[in-house]
Amino acid sequence: MIEPREAASNRRVWGVAGLLEAVSQSLAERFSVVAVGGEITGFTRAASGHCYFGLKDADGQAASLRCAMFRRAAAMLDFAPAEGVLVEVRGRVAVYEPRGELQFVVEAMRRAGAGTLYEQFLALRARLTAEGLFDADTKRALPTHPRRIGVITSTAGAALHDVLTALARRAPQVEVLVYPSPVQGAEAPPALVEALRRANERAEVDVLLLVRGGGSLEDLWAFNDERVVRAVALSALPVVCGVGHETDVTLCDLAADLRAPTPTAAAELAAPSRTSLLQHLAALERGLILRVDHRLQTLAQRLDRLALRLSRPSDVLTRQRRLLELLAQRASAAPRRRVELQGQRLIHLEQRHERAHREILARQHTRLNALQARLQALDPQHVLARGYAWLDDGAGGAVTSVHALLPGAEVRAVLADGSLDLRVLGVQPSPQG
Numbered sequence: 001m002i003e004p005r006e007a008a009s010n011r012r013v014w015g016v017a018g019l020l021e022a023v024s025q026s027l028a029e030r031f032s033v034v035a036v037g038g039e040i041t042g043f044t045r046a047a048s049g050h051c052y053f054g055l056k057d058a059d060g061q062a063a064s065l066r067c068a069m070f071r072r073a074a075a076m077l078d079f080a081p082a083e084g085v086l087v088e089v090r091g092r093v094a095v096y097e098p099r100g101e102l103q104f105v106v107e108a109m110r111r112a113g114a115g116t117l118y119e120q121f122l123a124l125r126a127r128l129t130a131e132g133l134f135d136a137d138t139k140r141a142l143p144t145h146p147r148r149i150g151v152i153t154s155t156a157g158a159a160l161h162d163v164l165t166a167l168a169r170r171a172p173q174v175e176v177l178v179y180p181s182p183v184q185g186a187e188a189p190p191a192l193v194e195a196l197r198r199a200n201e202r203a204e205v206d207v208l209l210l211v212r213g214g215g216s217l218e219d220l221w222a223f224n225d226e227r228v229v230r231a232v233a234l235s236a237l238p239v240v241c242g243v244g245h246e247t248d249v250t251l252c253d254l255a256a257d258l259r260a261p262t263p264t265a266a267a268e269l270a271a272p273s274r275t276s277l278l279q280h281l282a283a284l285e286r287g288l289i290l291r292v293d294h295r296l297q298t299l300a301q302r303l304d305r306l307a308l309r310l311s312r313p314s315d316v317l318t319r320q321r322r323l324l325e326l327l328a329q330r331a332s333a334a335p336r337r338r339v340e341l342q343g344q345r346l347i348h349l350e351q352r353h354e355r356a357h358r359e360i361l362a363r364q365h366t367r368l369n370a371l372q373a374r375l376q377a378l379d380p381q382h383v384l385a386r387g388y389a390w391l392d393d394g395a396g397g398a399v400t401s402v403h404a405l406l407p408g409a410e411v412r413a414v415l416a417d418g419s420l421d422l423r424v425l426g427v428q429p430s431p432q433g
Contacts, residue, residue: 017097024095027102031093036065036104037112040085049074053081055089055104066096069106077109078249086112111217121217121224125251128226133233134254140238142258142270143206145277148175149270150205150237152195155180159211159242159263166264171271177205183212188222196231196239207238207270210252211263214245223250232256242266384416402427 014022038055041064045051049071054064067089081087091107128134149167153159155178167176179195182188192210199208210232212223222228223243232239233255241256242263253259260266309316376382384390391399391411399411405424413420 016100020095020097020100024097027093027095033090033092033107035088035090037086037088038065040081040083040087043081043083045074051081051106055087066101066103067091067106068103069109073107073109079111079247081109088112121251124224124226124229125254128229128251128255133229138233139257142238142240144272146174146206146271148177148205149267150177150179150199150208151211152179152181152192152199152208153211153263154183157183157213159183159213162213162262162264163209163211163267166267167271170268171274173274174271183222184215184219185222189225189228192222192225192228193231196228196235200236203237205237207240208235209240209242209263209266209270210256211242211260211266212244213263214248220244220248220250223252226251228252229255240266240270381416384414389420390414402429 036055038057041054041056043051043053051069051074053067053069055067056064069089087109088111089104089106089109091105094103094105095101096103132138151160151163153163160178164176167174179199181191181195183192196208196210199205210223212220214220220243223241229251232241232252238258239256240258240260241250241252242260242265243250243252244262246261258269260269380390391413393399393404394410394412399405405411405427407424407426409424411422411424413422
């Protein structure tokens with residue numbers, strides 16, 4: 001909290017934000033949760049879902065309270081607030097600091113005059129919701145083409161007339177069975193439970209309509225009775241609940257398999273339009289006629305082709321005769337063609353053999369020339385022709401070292417053009433030897 005500072009004259013001087021925060025805290029401490037009753041004025045709902053309006057006294061006094069109801073709280077409303085509606089709101093007093101204005105933050109709203117009944121409604125709804133009685137996964141789909149529809153309502157009310165009128169206009173082919181029951185007063189809840197039990201026990205209809213006209217919370221209270229709500233939720237037959245006007249919401253609406261805003265809407269939701277069904281059947285009929293006609297045309301064309309083939313058997317014989325002639329020509333030409341192919345193959349093999357023989361001879365001749373050149377290069381006679389001599393020991397062995405001879409030994413020297421007989425007079429080894 002921002003404390004006031006001490007001015008030069010020792011007076012307390014508040015900052016604007018500090019003063020507004022102090023006022024806001026004081027209001028929060030004194031008016032933490034309060035309830036206010038009044039008439040709605042200037043009601044608007046922003047795109048964000050927040051609601052803004054004013055409250056004024058119903059007796060016309062010049063007093064107005066600015067109110068703000070945020071989206072989360074507004075989503076819990078079971079009626080549509082509008083200009084001039086008397087309501088009771090519960091919330092807290094606060095200061096809107098950007099403008100320094102007093103405003104009331106609404107956390108809950110109900111129509112004025114509901115009193116204890118509305119509190120009972122909220123408490124019972126919370127308890128049954130916690131039990132899972134209103135869970136969406138427990139809802140069942142309605143039959144697409146019901147043959148009989150059961151209506152649970154008062155025979156003296158306008159709701160039955162509305163339902164019968166709607167069904168006679170929309171689906172005259174559907175039978176209607178009425179399970180009469182009072183829909184208002186202390187005797188209504190047990191009577192409604194008994195009507196639901198009787199309809200389920202007889203099992204003579206495909207779907208049940210639980211309907212009545214509009215009214216105050218007290219008038220509709222039978223449809224908030226816990227016994228009736230549980231009977232609706234436990235019904236083996238699908239239940240469409242159309243109680244009151246569009247803005248009226250009862251616990252039976254939440255427990256039923258489908259909620260309708262009005263009794264007439266309940267009848268329209270339970271039975272498909274006869275006109276739409278006839279149009280759909282007509283479309284199916286047209287499609288079936290087209291398919292059958294197309295099939296018949298296809299079969300007729302096929303029959304015509306088969307009849308044409310049967311009426312001229314000579315064409316078949318002619319085609320078979322031509323086929324036989326073609327096969328005979330191919331059969332007679334086949335051996336000659338095979339001999340020609342084999343002859344061509346032999347000529348080709350012969351040519352390959354000749355080429356291979358010539359290639360082998362050429363390779364062998366080239367190799368022989370190479371060996372001859374190498375042999376000539378290694379011939380000792382060529383070496384002797386250059387002035388060299390070859391010594392042997394007289395027995396044909398080559399003399400390769402002076403150490404193999406002694407003075408007086410006889411050797412033979414072979415030259416390019418002859419040989420000499422020699423005698424060793426002395427042996428002189430080279431210094432390296």
